[in-house]
Amino acid sequence: QVQLVESGGGLVQAGGSLRLSCVASTGDLSSLAAGWFRQAPGGERLFVAGIHPSGSATYDAGSRGGRFAISRDNAKNTVYLEMNSLKPEDTAVYFCAAARSPWAIRRTEYDYWGQGTQVTVSA
Numbered sequence: 001q002v003q004l005v006e007s008g009g010g011l012v013q014a015g016g017s018l019r020l021s022c023v024a025s026t027g028d029l030s031s032l033a034a035g036w037f038r039q040a041p042g043g044e045r046l047f048v049a050g051i052h053p054s055g056s057a058t059y060d061a062g063s064r065g066g067r068f069a070i071s072r073d074n075a076k077n078t079v080y081l082e083m084n085s086l087k088p089e090d091t092a093v094y095f096c097a098a099a100r101s102p103w104a105i106r107r108t109e110y111d112y113w114g115q116g117t118q119v120t121v122s123a
Contacts, residue, residue: 002027002112006096009117012086016121020081022096022114030074033099035110036081038092038119045095045107049081052102059105086121093118 008020035050049060049070058070072079079096094117097110104110
């Protein structure tokens with residue numbers, strides 16, 4: 001069983017940056033693909049970015065103009081999401097997830113989920 005804990009969310013002004021972290025408090029994250037999703041109020045939980053278990057490849061939704069970057073440190077059992085040039089429309093709860101499938105994109109492919117961390121971007 002893998003338990004994921006996110007941190008790093010908060011309130012930031014438009015144009016600012018945040019780095020989200022997701023650590024596996026139990027289990028081994030290094031053998032799993034990892035991804036970030038986000039869910040705005042009243043909206044669906046949408047894929048943001050994913051990373052292969054090895055960290056050798058990343059993939060994203062392609063709609064954020066390169067502002068977001070996912071990375072991982074398997075020695076620390078941690079995945080990160082670097083977010084730059086934040087916009088008010090980036091406001092959402094951000095969820096970390098892990099999957100046994102190495103190229104997981106769809107929400108249904110992810111097996112483990114964190115509780116989420118709130119990101120609020122003010123205009």
